[in-house]
Amino acid sequence: MIAFKTLARAFAVAAVACATTVTMAVVPAGAAAATPNAGATVHLRTVPLTIVNKSGRGKMFVFVYGTYNGTSYYVTHPAGTVSTFPDSTSYQAYGLGFGNKKTVTIRVPEMMNTRVYVSYGRKMKFTSAGGVPSTPSGWSRSDPTGAKNPNFRTLFDWFEYSWGPQPAPVPPQLPANATYLNGNQTQVDMFGLPMLFTFVGVDANNNPVTLRGGFKSAKARQRIFAAMKKAGAPWKRLVIGGGNKTPLRVISPYNGISMGVFPSDQFDGYINSVWAKYTGAGAAKTIVAKTTGPSQSFTGAVSGTDLVFTRQGAGGTVTFAKPTTMQAYQAWAPTLSPSGDADLQTGAGELMTMVQATLMRTTMLARNTISACPATTAYYTNAPVNMYAKTIHRYAYQRLAYGFGFDDVCNQGSDQQVFQPSRVILTIQPLNK
Template identity: 90%
Template structure:
C-alpha cells in the first residue's frame, strides 16, 4: 500500500530533503530587538525542544528555521523568539551556542518545513538571497559561487518537521482546531549524526502518544561507518573525512557521483536488466501497479527506451524515460498524457514513488508488481545491493529510515506524526563508541 504521507511527498520530497526552500537560524548579534518585534506580530505558538547531547563532543550549536505563511523565519533565542533573514548573498554564521552542555531546551515555533540543525566545533554558514536561507552542503567542497564551502569540514546533521493546523477532515475525537506535528530524520543526502527524535502528543483518538524515529543505539554511528568501509569500493568512498579524527559523514550515492567519488554508471547494469525484462509486449513481460484514488490500475511495458504505463479503463499513459544511475538514485519524473488529466497526474506521482523504491531495493526484477509490499527480507538482496540504504536501515530505530527520496513506500520511512504536540526531544547518540 502507498501511504498518504508518500502521496504528499510524491512531488515534494526531493526538494524537502535536499532543498533550500525553508529555513530558520540563530540571529547575528544585534538582531534581538527585531526578533521580538517579529514574534509579536506573528504570534507563533511553541513547544519545548529538549536536546540531549550524548555525543561526547563540545561546542554544540543549534540552528532552527522554517516557514510561516510563506515567510522564512529562524529561532533567534532559546525562548522561541524568531526573526527573518536578511537579503544577503554573503555567508553569515548562524547557531545558538550551547558549549559543552549535556541538555538544553529551546522553544520551537509552529512552522512548516522546519529544520533543526546541530553542528559541533563551529556554526554553520548560510546565504539568504531574498530572505531565503541556503542549504548547508556536506557533499561539495565548493560553494555555488566557486569559493570554498564553509560547511564541508563541519560536523553536522539535522532532522525536519512540519507543525500546523490539521487539514479537514479532522479526526472526530480531536478538537476542531487540532494541529499535527509530522517529522523525520532523513539520510537522502547524508548521514552525519546519530539522532533520535521523540514526539509527544496524542493520536487520532486523542490518546497519549509518544513516537520516535532515527537512531537509538549508542553504537549506531560507529557500526554504520564500519559497514560502509567493509563494503569496499565504491561504497567506502562515500565516507568523508576520518583520516586523523572521526569521520564527518557518509554521503548518498548521487552526491558521491556529483563529488566524483562514486561511479556514474554503477547502477546501469540493473537498469538495463529491468528494461530488457519488460520489453516484448507479452503479458509475462509487463509491470503492473495499483494506485489509490480514482486512478487505480496500470500496466507497463518498455517501448523503445521508455517504460510506458497505460491506465486501465480510462486510458492515458505515464512514461518513464530510461534513467541514468544518477536519475535512479535521485528519482526522475515521468511525462503524462493527456497532461491536463488531474487523476492521471496523481497516479503518475504514485507510480514515480513505486518505480524508484523497487529499483533502489532491487525487487523490480524479482516481482512485476511494483505496488506490492513484500516482507522486508526481500529488500537489498538482489545484486547490485544499495549498500548505503541497506546499512542505514540496518542500524536505524525499528529499521525505518530514508536511504532515498521515496523510501516511505511500503512504510519504510522514519516519519512520525502526533496531534496536539506538547514536547519534542532530540537525543544525539555517542559519536565514537
Template identity: 30%
Template sequence: MRKLHGLLIAAMVVAGGSITTVAPAAEANVTAATVPLEVANKSGRTDAVYLYVLGTNLATGQQGWADAGGGFHAWPAGGTPPTPAPDASIPGPANGQSITIRLPKFSGRVYFSYGQKLKFFVTTGGLVQPDVNNPSDPNRNILFNWSEYTLNDSGLWINSTQVDMFSAPYAVGVKNTSGTVRNTGHLKSGGYRGFFNALTGQPGGWANLIQRDPSGNILRAIAPGHGIAAGALPADVMNDYVNRVWAKYSSATLTVQPFADQPGVRYYGRVSGNVMNFTNGAGQVVTSFQKPDSDSIFGCYKLLDAPNDQVRGPISRTLCAGFNRSTLLTSTTQPDTNAADFYTDVVTNHYARKIHAQMQDGKAYAFAFDDVGNFESLVNDSNPTTAYVTLDPLD
C-alpha cells in the same frame, strides 16, 4: 523526503537541489503557536553543541530563523555574492544534559553542530545552506546534521533524514496530549561505526562516499546521487540492474498499485524500445518513462521525476522505491512492501541498505521515497505537546 498524499508543504531545497516535503497542509486541528522541543545530548562528546531552527514561516511565507523562544526573525535581503547571515545559533546542551526550546509554525529544519557554529549566508534568492559536496564550503569540515519538521494547524511532523548524508546520529520523537510518545531514528548499539565499516567494505566505489576532516576523522557519508555528481561513485553503478528490468518488462507487465488505500487503482507498464509506457485499465497510455540512469534513481528525479499529481507522481515514486530497493525483478506487482525482499540484488542502493540495517526500528529516510510502504523515519501527531531530538553516541 517527499509526501504525495493531499496538499503539500515544501520544507526546503536541500543541498544538491532535491526538494523535501514533510507534511500535508490540510488543517483539521489548531495546534499551539509553538511547541516545546527537548534536545537531549547523549552523544558522549565534550565539545559544544549549537542548534538552529530555520525555515519558512507558514503564516507569512517568509524565510527566516527562530530564537530559543520560538520568535521569528526574517533573513535580511542578502546580496551577490552571498553575505553572512545573522548568527541564528542557540547554545545546545552539554553532554548528559538537555535543554528545551520552542518550535514555531515552520516548514523547515533543526540543525545541530558540534564544536563550531555553522556558517550561513544570504543571497538575493534567500538562504544559502551548507553544502558539504562543495570542497570549499566553510562548513565542509564541521560535524553537523539536521532534522526536518513541519508544524502547522494539523499537527507536527518531524523526521530523521539521511536523504543527503549520513552523519552525526540523532533520533526524533513526539508526545501528544494523552502522554503517548513515539520515537524513531535511533541506531542499534554500535550502529554508527557499523555503518561506516560496512560501507568501507562494500566494493564498487561505495567507500568513496565517506568524507573525513583534515585529521582523518569521519564526518559523514554523502548520499550516492551526490557521490555520482562528485565523481566518487561510478555513474553507471545501477546500469546492470536497469538493463535487466528493461529486458524483463519487454515481455512481461509491471503492475503498479500506488495507493495503499485504493487497491483498485492500477497502472500497467511495458517496455518498448527505451521507453516504459504505463496504461490504465482502459488501455490508454497515461505516462511514459525513459530508461533511467543511476542518478535519476538515487535522486528520484530527472528521468524519474514525480510531480504532485495523481498519476505520474505516484507511479514514479513506486518505480524509484523499486529501483533503490531492487525489488522490480522479484515481483511484477509494485510496490513490494515486504522488507525481506529489499536490497537482495547485488546491484542495489547499498548506502540505503546499510543505513536500514543499523536502525533499531529498521526505518530511515535513506532516499527520497523511502516512505513508500512506510519505511521512513518519521513521527507525527495531530495533538503534539512536546517534540524531541536526541543526539546519540557516535559509536
C-alpha cells in the same frame, strides 16, 4: 534533498546582520493559533524541543528555521524569539551556542518545513537570497565558497518537521483546531550524526502517544561507518573525512557522483536489465501497479527507451524515460498524456514513488507488481545491492529510515506524526562508541 513524504525541499539559511527581529509569543500548545499581527509580532504556539547531547562533543550549536505564511524565520533565542532573513547572497554564520551543555531546551514555534541543524566546533554558514535560507552541503569541498572553515569540514546533521493546523477532515475525537506535527530524520543526502527524535502528543483517537525515529543505539554511528568501509569500493568512497579523526559523514550515492567519488554508471547494469525484461509482449513482460488516491490500475511495458504505463479503463499514459544512475538514485519525473487529467497526475505521482523504490531495493526484476509490499527480507538482497540504503536501515530505530527520497513506500520511512504535540526530544547518540 530531503525525505519527500514530509517536507518540500527548498530551504537553507543565512545572514543575521540586518535581519528584522520578530518577538514570538509563547502560547500554550493547546491554544488556537492566532493570525499574525500586521506589525512586528507573530503570535504562534510553541512546543519545547529538548536536545540531549550524548555525542561526547562540546561546543555545540543549534540552528532552527522554518516558514510561516510563506515567510522564512529562524530562532534567535531559546525562548522562541525569531527573526526574518535578510536578502543576502553573502555567507553568514548562524546558530545558538550551547558550549558543553548536555541538555538544552528551545521553544520551537509552529512553522512548516522546519529544519533543526546541530553542528559541533563551529556554526553553519548560509546565504539567504530573497530572504530564503540556502541548504548547506556536506558533499562540496567549496561550500561555502571562499570560506576558511566551510560547511564541508564541519561535523553536522539535521532533523526536519512540519507543524501546523490539521487539514480537514479533522478526526472527530480531536478538537476542531487540532494541529499535527510530522517529522523525520533523513539520510537522503547524508548521514552525519546519529539522532533519535521523540514526539509526545496524541493519536487520531486523542490517546496519548510517544513516537520515535532515527537512531537509538549508542553504537549506530560506529557500525554504519564500519559497514560502509567494509563494503569496499565504490561504497567506502562515500565516507568523508576520518583518518586519525572521527569521520564527518557518509554521503548518498548521487552526492558521491556529484563529488566525483562514486561511479556515474554504477547502477546502469540493473537499469538495462529491467528495461530488457519488460520489453516485449505477454504477462511476464508487463509491470502491474495500482494507485490509491483515487484507485486506478496501470500496466507498464518498455517501448523504445521509455517505460510506459497505461491506465486501464479511463486511458492515459505515464511515461518514464530510461534513467541514468544519477536519476535513479535521485528519482526522476515522468511525462503524462493527457497532461491536464488530475487523476492521472495523482496516479503518476504514486507511480514515481513505486518505480524509484523498486529500483533502489532491486526488487523490480523479481517482482513485476510494483505496488505490492513484499516482506522486508526481499529488500537489498538482489545484486547490485544499494549498500548505502541497506546499511542505514540496518542500524536505524526499528530499521525505518530514508536512504533515498521515496523510501517511505511500503512504510519503510522514519517519519512519525502526532496531534496536539506537547514535547519534542532530540537525542544525539555517542559518536565514537
